[in-house]
């Protein structure tokens with residue numbers, strides 16, 4: 001069966017159903033009227049939205065076959081939306097068409113590009129061979145399997161020095177993603193270690209960051225508190241140290257230090273979906289699709305780009321917006337509203353982002369961050385972080401779905 005049936009209506013294609021594409025698709029579906037003569041098609045390979053911001057819990061928690069933020073069939077039930085479970089292989093912006101994998105061409109009246117980002121790994125010798133990245137549920141499950149294999153191997157070792165070297169975990173990257181992963185490892189691994197009959201005091205967990213501090217986006221007091229919390233949980237925090245190469249089980253730093261790292265996670269950065277720069281749309285030096293203040297591509301105004309793949313700018317500062325879910329879920333509805341305005345012959349409006357807070361977990365039950373300029377630490381910060389998830393689930397799925405996901409989230413942190 002093809003991806004999309006012929007229709008006399010004007011077709012809107014949303015490519016990618018992560019945070020940006022889902023919020024856009026839902027807003028379009030709820031806002032469209034029969035007289036608009038619009039057809040909404042979402043093209044996304046996965047039947048569920050991956051829960052990126054909970055990957056740390058998936059990686060360290062008990063084994064589970066699937067972990068999903070939201071199932072698309074549940075989300076779109078009863079709404080005037082078709083979901084095509086396929087991947088956009090090409091965009092032909094000059095003829096207003098996409099090509100899906102398998103070769104089918106589908107024409108559009110408006111395209112919303114929301115294909116996200118991927119982990120970016122620099123050419124450090126040995127890095128790709130030895131490190132896991134953390135950008136999908138599959139990445140998290142790979143890390144979980146690797147960790148379990150390491151603990152099983154350690155349980156067979158009689159020599160304590162060898163066991164300690166084997167039970168070594170390193171996360172490289174002291175931004176929010178790296179800190180969340182290392183915090184969860186430090187808090188939850190001891191239980192996994194005891195379950196394997198091992199002694200948690202043999203665990204070695206390191207965080208390596210090239211800059212002089214971690215969590216550079218946060219106020220200095222919050223950064224210091226995060227470091228103290230990590231150290232209390234037994235993490236060795238190594239800052240001002242760039243990784244020069246990776247060998248089997250060891251990370252070698254630029255100053256020659258060697259850090260035992262049987263399990264290595266690279267959380268050193270992300271880049272926009274690399275395919276987006278091959279599709280004839282104007283992209284910035286870092287590969288993000290350049291959009292105007294109403295989120296339309298500067299080179300092709302029939303194409304909107306939102307979320308991590310797009311380079312939208314903060315109108316107040318002129319700086320590119322950060323690759324964050326909280327930006328993606330504001331851009332999605334804003335793009336949808338502009339498309340509906342265009343469909344009704346009205347003028348599009350500029351997107352006005354708001355950035356009222358930021359929260360980073362340091363282990364599943366504690367966090368740092370700020371809200372409305374006020375620093376938050378500990379349980380208030382982690383509570384606010386979890387509330388932002390619940391708000392998202394309410395926004396796209398309503399009360400019942402939010403209640404279900406909240407129960408799952410609380411169960412994960414145990």
Ligand SMILES: Cc1cc2nc3c(=O)[nH]c(=O)nc-3n(C[C@H](O)[C@H](O)[C@H](O)COP(=O)(O)OP(=O)(O)OC[C@H]3O[C@@H](n4cnc5c(N)ncnc54)[C@H](O)[C@@H]3O)c2cc1C
Nearest residue numbers: 016018019020053087088115116307308323324325326328
């Ligand atoms: C481990 C981790 C933790 C994070 N924690 C936070 C946090 O606490 N707070 C926060 O604000 N942000 C967080 N982020 C960042 C946040 O997840 C991203 O900014 C957000 O996912 C961006 O949304 P998006 O819709 O642009 O992309 P995504 O959510 O990545 O969605 C992109 C979608 O496009 C689909 N896709 C890709 N290529 C194609 C194609 N060719 N055709 C069709 N579909 C395609 C993918 O399958 C995916 O569903 C975290 C990220 C990671 C990796």
